[in-house]
Amino acid sequence: xxxxxxxxxxxxxxxxxxxxxxxxxxxxxxxxxxxxxxxxxxxxxxxxxxxxxxxxxxxxxxxxxxxxxxxxxxxxxxxxxxxxxxxxxxxxxxxxxxxxxxxxxxxxxxxxxxxxxxxxxxxxxxxxxxxxxxxxxxxxxxxxxxxxxxxxxxxxxxxxxxxxxxxxxxxxxxxxxxxxxxxxxxxxxxxxxxxxxxxxxxxxxxxxxxxxxxxxxxxxxxxxxxxxxxxxxxxxxxxxxxxxxxxxxxxxxxxxxxxxxxxxxxxxxxxxxxxxxxxxxxxxxxxxxxxxxxxxxxxxxxxxxxxxxxxxxxxxxxxxxxxxxxxxxxxxxxxxxxxxxxxxxxxxxxxxxxxxxxxxxxxxxxxxxxxx
Amino acid sequence: xxxxxxxxxxxxxxxxxxxxxxxxxxxxxxxxxxxxxxxxxxxxxxxxxxxxxxxxxxxxxxxxxxxxxxxxxxxxxxxxxxxxxxxxxxxxxxxxxxxxxxxxxxxxxxxxxxxxxxxxxxxxxxxxxxxxxxxxxxxxxxxxxxxxxxxxxxxxxxxxxxxxxxxxxxxxxxxxxxxxxxxxxxxxxxxxxxxxxxxxxxxxxxxxxxxxxxxxxxxxxxxxxxxxxxxxxxxxxxxxxxxxxxxxxxxxxxxxxxxxxxxxxxxxxxxxxxxxxxxxxxxxxxxxxxxxxxxxxxxxxxxxxxxxxxxxxxxxxxxxxxxxxx
Numbered sequence: 001x002x003x004x005x006x007x008x009x010x011x012x013x014x015x016x017x018x019x020x021x022x023x024x025x026x027x028x029x030x031x032x033x034x035x036x037x038x039x040x041x042x043x044x045x046x047x048x049x050x051x052x053x054x055x056x057x058x059x060x061x062x063x064x065x066x067x068x069x070x071x072x073x074x075x076x077x078x079x080x081x082x083x084x085x086x087x088x089x090x091x092x093x094x095x096x097x098x099x100x101x102x103x104x105x106x107x108x109x110x111x112x113x114x115x116x117x118x119x120x121x122x123x124x125x126x127x128x129x130x131x132x133x134x135x136x137x138x139x140x141x142x143x144x145x146x147x148x149x150x151x152x153x154x155x156x157x158x159x160x161x162x163x164x165x166x167x168x169x170x171x172x173x174x175x176x177x178x179x180x181x182x183x184x185x186x187x188x189x190x191x192x193x194x195x196x197x198x199x200x201x202x203x204x205x206x207x208x209x210x211x212x213x214x215x216x217x218x219x220x221x222x223x224x225x226x227x228x229x230x231x232x233x234x235x236x237x238x239x240x241x242x243x244x245x246x247x248x249x250x251x252x253x254x255x256x257x258x259x260x261x262x263x264x265x266x267x268x269x270x271x272x273x274x275x276x277x278x279x280x281x282x283x284x285x286x287x288x289x290x291x292x293x294x295x296x297x298x299x300x301x302x303x304x305x306x307x308x309x310x311x312x313x314x315x316x317x318x319x320x321x322x323x324x325x326x327x328x329x330x331x332x333x334x335x336x337x338x339x340x341x342x343x344x345x346x347x348x349x350x351x352x353x354x355x356x357x358x359x360x361x362x363x364x365x366x367x368x369x370x371x372x
Numbered sequence: 373x374x375x376x377x378x379x380x381x382x383x384x385x386x387x388x389x390x391x392x393x394x395x396x397x398x399x400x401x402x403x404x405x406x407x408x409x410x411x412x413x414x415x416x417x418x419x420x421x422x423x424x425x426x427x428x429x430x431x432x433x434x435x436x437x438x439x440x441x442x443x444x445x446x447x448x449x450x451x452x453x454x455x456x457x458x459x460x461x462x463x464x465x466x467x468x469x470x471x472x473x474x475x476x477x478x479x480x481x482x483x484x485x486x487x488x489x490x491x492x493x494x495x496x497x498x499x500x501x502x503x504x505x506x507x508x509x510x511x512x513x514x515x516x517x518x519x520x521x522x523x524x525x526x527x528x529x530x531x532x533x534x535x536x537x538x539x540x541x542x543x544x545x546x547x548x549x550x551x552x553x554x555x556x557x558x559x560x561x562x563x564x565x566x567x568x569x570x571x572x573x574x575x576x577x578x579x580x581x582x583x584x585x586x587x588x589x590x591x592x593x594x595x596x597x598x599x600x601x602x603x604x605x606x607x608x609x610x611x612x613x614x615x616x617x618x619x620x621x622x623x624x625x626x627x628x629x630x631x632x633x634x635x636x637x638x639x640x641x642x643x644x645x646x647x648x649x650x651x652x653x654x655x656x657x658x659x660x661x662x663x664x665x666x667x668x669x670x671x672x673x674x675x676x677x678x679x680x681x682x683x684x685x686x687x688x689x690x691x692x693x694x695x696x697x698x
Binding site: 002004005007008009011012015016019020204205206208209210211212213214215371372 | 419422423424425426444447448450452454456457458459460462463467471472474475476477519
């Protein structure tokens with residue numbers, strides 16, 4: 001194997017890459033749009049949800065509860081309160097979508113409270129929107145906990161309490177999504193460089209020109225994968241830096257962090273471009289990579305945990321995530337961008353992606369036909 | 373040792389025999405032509421000789437390197453200009469040359485000087501930094517010829533070098549091939565379906581049809597090998613059933629064939645045969661719609677050896693399945 005021939009093929013691809021910004025642009029626009037639109041559309045805190053409160057008790061206690069609602073509206077502003085006289089009308093408005101929930105303080109609420117006879121507050125939720133409903137219930141739950149707290153705290157509490165310590169500052173969803181968007185940019189480069197351009201070159205006869213030279217198939221595959229990996233590295237790091245600045249990743253310019261990010265982006269690029277080669281090495285029809293682009297994107301991106309935790313997936317989808325190189329890319333990139341871990345947070349992902357790449361490159365070389 | 377030795381090459385694609393037991397030799401410094409219609413098997417033959425396609429049986433030696441056992445040696449010995457354009461349109465002329473020079477391992481110290489000389493020789497020096505996608509077909513073909521010579525091969529294969537080019541570009545390419553041969557003593561093997569191209573350029577011609585070698589000799593000897601020195605071509609109206617038999621009795625007529633209602637009479641004296649033909653037609657009440665006399669051409673040679681005219685078979689052959697990657 002001659003490195004000079006591999007270098008010649010990489011040089012060819014890089015000259016074309018720098019001459020035409022189309023690949024770079026197309027690989028960056030979609031992930032950046034996804035990061036900005038999806039990142040800020042999903043995962044934000046619920047604010048200003050309209051809640052109907054029906055107070056049938058009209059007691060001091062029910063007024064206290066009502067004031068707690070006002071407190072939430074003025075503070076975290078999870079919801080704002082609209083008073084209703086009739087439970088039936090409030091539920092009608094809930095069904096019609098004018099309010100997001102109905103809180104009902106029944107007629108005997110205060111009597112039961114003072115008699116310690118299971119006092120209840122009813123909450124009717126619009127459970128067609130689980131995100132909204134869960135968020136409101138969580139806030140209501142904390143209000144009820146506060147209501148149940150004794151007026152005078154004992155010096156030594158006998159109840160078990162859970163003390164939650166947040167290791168990292170609050171992470172907005174856009175920051176969480178940055179790893180997925182970066183992996184997406186690498187995938188687009190792999191798809192265009194390793195799939196579409198490769199088959200277009202083949203069908204235009206350009207490959208015949210190279211096959212007539214003494215180049216070996218190992219050199220040809222390594223050259224094409226090497227060029228694709230460099231392009232993936234550039235696109236991936238561009239998204240990390242530009243996206244990182246947009247979503248506000250703190251300490252983004254730490255040299256060691258950038259070095260680790262480059263390492264992960266490079267091995268992820270090699271893994272994805274070599275995967276694409278295995279898929280496309282025997283394909284001749286230029287329409288095929290274009291047709292499978294969306295399907296592959298769906299199969300690789302969504303099971304990877306790029307937009308939601310893998311632990312929430314059904315079993316079969318979890319298995320897909322195990323064999324998906326996106327999973328390890330997203331995991332390592334998220335550790336670096338959100339948690340700012342060192343090598344200890346990425347070495348296993350890097351090793352797995354490297355192993356995956358070696359297997360894919362070997363398969364590409366085995367499947368590549370030097371003759372036509 | 374000959375420059376090219378083709379030894380009983382056979383290529384089958386399923387039931388289709390694309391190349392059927394072809395053997396020939398090409399001497400060093402010779403310009404050798406493979407003449408035949410599209411789909412005759414010329415490109416498959418070239419692809420086997422250039423190691424792009426494995427033969428089903430038989431072998432070939434290029435400058436002493438066997439295509440089966442020493443494909444690397446073959447690739448180093450050969451410069452190949454395939455039928456389809458293979459230069460990269462998104463690179464400049466110089467970059468295309470440079471990448472190929474590197475793939476062939478041309479030493480860095482002599483690389484650029486060699487590229488400059490080659491671009492100069494194909495009259496593309498002033499376009500060295502222009503993107504190939506801006507080139508005309510003729511310019512691109514000239515670039516590919518220069519690129520095929522970047523590693524200084526001793527043998528050059530040109531597959532349909534002028535197909536799709538305008539007449540001026542064709543003449544330029546012919547001139548370039550002659551000059552190359554004169555300057556560097558290259559052995560050149562070219563395939564073509566243009567009779568005039570084969571006639572003007574090649575010292576020897578192999579006629580290929582349906583994958584088989586129908587004839588092989590110099591253009592003049594091929595022409596001499598068929599009956600007559602001239603051909604009378606005529607079309608008739610109201611000819612009786614025994615008309616072909618009567619034509620065989622015309623003065624100086626040596627052979628009479630009919631193809632698509634056009635009668636070809638091979639003759640040793642064309643004008644005398646035409647005079648006799650006119651007399652006979654008047655006598656038998658047959659209308660002569662058209663008559664021409666011409667010297668024997670390679671078209672006649674092709675017709676004689678294959679039973680069909682080249683122009684008829686060019687669109688009869690519709691596909692070349694070896695294009696598909698297997």
